[in-house]
Amino acid sequence: MLTRLFSPIRIGNLTSKNRLLMSAMSINFGVDENCCVTDQLVEYFVERAKGGVGMMLVGGGSVHPGGQELPDLPQMYNDSCIPALKDMVQRVKAYDVLFGVQLMHGGRQSYLPQKVAPSAIPAPAVVKGEVRALEIAEIKELASCFGDSARRCRDSGFDFVELHGAHGYLINQFLAPNSNIRTDEYGGSFENRSRFLFEIIEDIQTKTGKDFPIGIRINGNDYIENGWELKDTVRLAPLLEKAGIAYLHVSGGVYGSTELTIPSMYTPHGCFVHLAEEVKKHVQIPVVTVGRIKYPEHAESIISEGKADMVAFGRSFLADPYYPEKARKGEFAKIRPCIGCCLGCIHAVLAKEPGSCVVNPGVGREYKLKDEKLPSRLQTILIAGAGPAGLAAARQFALKGHKVVVCEKKQDSGGLLSLAAKAPGRGELDDILNFFRKELDALGVEIRHNTELSLDLIHEIQADQVILATGSMPDMPVIKGLFQTKMNLVTNVDVMSGKEAVGKNVIVLGGGMTGLITADFLADQGKKVVVLNRKKSFAEEMSSNDRYYLRERLKKGKVVLYKNVSIRQFTDDGVVFKANGEEITFTGFDAVVISEKQSSIRDAKDLEKMTSVKFHLIGDAKSPRHLMYCISEAEEIADSI
Ligand SMILES: Cc1cc2nc3c(=O)[nH]c(=O)nc-3n(C[C@H](O)[C@H](O)[C@H](O)COP(=O)(O)O)c2cc1C
Ligand code: SF4
Structure with missing residues (x-):
């Protein structure tokens, strides 16, 4: 039982029903041409609110058009955003969740060609373009934009806001000596570099009232030369507490850092926990930790060992919106695991594409999937190949109620993915295979190992459809x-x-x-x-x-x-x-x-000429590509029959 993780916690004047927070993610979809939120974003959040999380954040809430991090993020800089936000809050808050917005300005890390920053120093990686140093009057105006945006969030019904003071965005740029070489009252000393942040807090409190909770995401370490360090966070934290901040959310990394904010499968779980643990020694307000915290038991131990008060999850909740509820019930094996590949999510959004997830193609499609009906005629589906595409298809067909049999030529399931999982640091790839195996077991799907697809088999099980997920092999x-x-x-x-x-x-x-x-x-x-x-x-x-x-x-x-x-x-x-x-x-x-190169294995396709049963190709058998296509094509074919 995860008694600590699922105990309530006070956040300012609010109570979160548990200690799980869905961290802000700039997902780069779900807004209209004016960056007002649409049904796509609403249903993405509704699904996750239903999943049982205690607190949840809208990512990338832009306080100024000139600081937009990515093109398709929700704007908070104009009152015109309020009606759609109100509708979103109403629909999401039907599910007993504290709902907030992370307010941000991208500064030199914005995707826009012309950027502003404390100093005219370009970001060391990821983005290109011109960077101009802000005038003093502009800094004051931007602080006021944060205040106005927070007021709009409050007016829309959100419970709280979080300031994005981490990851190398504008507030972090002011704090860090490597991006702030100003010589006026906003640069130089620690006090001067943190002035912008405190002016923002004051402006918000004036416009929303002091009882509207403000959290802050702050780096415990920028992991870059001459950047913001843990000693700085430890010095700032009590000052933020004194200023009335409701919680501190401690993360790490900036564009170009040696440790990445969104670490891949090579990184140890809980890679930033030590930062939160240290900050927690210096404040009484709740401290949130984040970063590759994947297993519920790990999250529980972080809290019970007093290293943090709450645990934030980003990608795990993309992979499985129902993670919290499954964890609460102790159904750990049912959690669809994030594999730390970073491909469908952060890699996509930084390429200015909509965010998704390799293991969960439903991300961003929740508004379409919610009206999906079960098939009118249940069929018998024979799937050839028990690699990731075959397993994913089998699961999806079985979830729809079809009878599914999988035949696999080899002794084991998993295909080439189980070989890739043997490489150093890539063992987590096995997690998704194990998830599929357990799901198929629970759904009663039969897997016949050491069995090739044959006409006899098609006749024996009276297959209505054959799915060829026979994979690929290296080309000489x-x-x-x-x-x-x-x-x-x-x-x-x-x-x-x-x-x-x-x-x-x-x-x-x-x-x-x-x-x-x-x-x-x-x-x-x-x-x-x-x-x-x-x-x-x-x-x-x-x-x-x-x-x-x-x-x-x-x-x-x-x-x-x-x-x-x-x-x-x-x-x-x-x-x-x-x-x-x-x-x-x-x-x-x-x-x-x-x-x-890889070549598709399609020998079994010849059987199609000898039967009236329809054959479909998916995954590498269709065309050798990466895992994202295998799983999404598998789910698509099951949804289309
Ligand atoms: C697609 C994507 C977008 C993100 N956007 C933001 C963001 O707007 N603000 C932020 O503070 N962190 C952002 N993050 C970082 C996450 O909030 C989180 O700190 C990070 O993914 C590590 O946690 P995890 O291992 O649980 O995913 C983003 C992460 C992803 C995957
Ligand atoms: S794309 Fe990969 S890293 Fe991103 S959430 Fe999905 S499984 Fe996790």
Whole structure:
């Protein structure tokens, strides 16, 4: 029983029914052309309110058009936003949740081409464009914009606001010495750098009254040179408490930091908890922690050990809106797990696309899904292949009430994803496979292992539809000398499945995600690894957050990477290639691991001609791509039949 996590807590003059907070996420959908919220955003929040969370935040509430972080975020800078916000609050608050807005100005981290900031210093990463230093009058006006926006939130019925003072956005830019080199009353000393924040708080309190709760998200560490540090947060926290702040939400990282705000699967769980723990020693108001807190038991232990008073979850609530309720009931295995890939969520929004989730394609589609009807005719569905696409399709068909049988040629389920999960730091990929396996078990879906799709099977179970989720396999390229070499010639699948030993010195051909994680897998075993990538960039199909940690690992493992490679020929024990205009010869290698293109496995499609049953292709069998397509196509096909 998670007694501490599900105990109530006072936040200012409010009471949250539990200690779970859905952190602000700029999801980049659900607004109209004037950035007023639409049904899409409302239903996204309604779904999560139904899921049982205690407190919830709208992300990216823009206080000024010139500080919009991303194009499709809700605006709070004009009274015209109020009617739609009121409607949203009314519909969301039907589900016993404290509902707030995070107010922010992006400053130099805005997506806009022309940005303002304390000083004319561009952000070190992610965004490009011109940055202009704010005039004093503009700073005062912006403080007042925060106040006006908070007033609009209160008038719309929200319970509280949170100021975004973290992650390198405008307030954080004022606080941090590396982004604020002003010499007036807003720069220099600690007091001057925090002046903007206190002026904002005062302006809000004047406009909303002091009883309207204000929380603050603040970095415990920017993790960047000459940035804001834990000692600064510890110094500021009691001052914020004195100013009447209702809670402190401690996070970390800015654009370009060494530890990322939204860490990928390589990062330990609870990576910022130590920051909240330290801040908590210096204040009485509730302190919230965040960052890769994935398992409910972990959240419970953070609170029971006194490290924080509340736990915020971001991506876990994208992956499963009903996480809180399932955790409360102790149904941990039913929680659809975030796998920390960062691809469907933050990678998408930073590319200015709508946010989604690799394991939950329903994100952003809640307003469509709520009116979905169950199928009028239940059918028998035969799914060939128990990789992620097959398992996801089986679950979705079974949830709709269809009878589902899965046949899998191999002894085990999981397909190539279970091999990818063997690479260092990527074990969490297994979590989603285990989730599907348990769901199928509970739904009574039969999986026949060591069983190929056949006409006999189609007839035996009297299938109405056949779904081919038979996956893909590595392609062998035709390159001079490759088939004559004395080196061991293997594929990434052979290596990851432990079928083939490769010796000490290895060439990996291919710099996509599979090539790099295979290289990491080998380097982790102490092998000397060279990656030859014939493309111009590495692992483009990964999110930049996930790729960042992998690149750091490859550096530590001394893996040598070449891109834009043109191979002259493979030799008996090496390779001759051209890269960066230079011809390079390597000798003394033991193996070449092929990890370039994948080909769909579709042999079973031939059976379609011999039966009247309709066949459908999904996932890699349709076209080899990443997990996001596998799961979304699986759910789509089940929803369409
Ligand atoms: C798509 C996306 C958008 C985000 N936008 C915001 C934001 O607007 N404000 C903010 O404070 N944090 C934002 N975050 C960070 C999250 O609130 C959270 O701190 C982070 O994801 C780490 O927590 P988690 O591991 O539980 O996801 C965003 C995260 C994601 C995935
Ligand atoms: S896209 Fe990946 S990291 Fe983002 S919420 Fe979904 S599973 Fe988690």
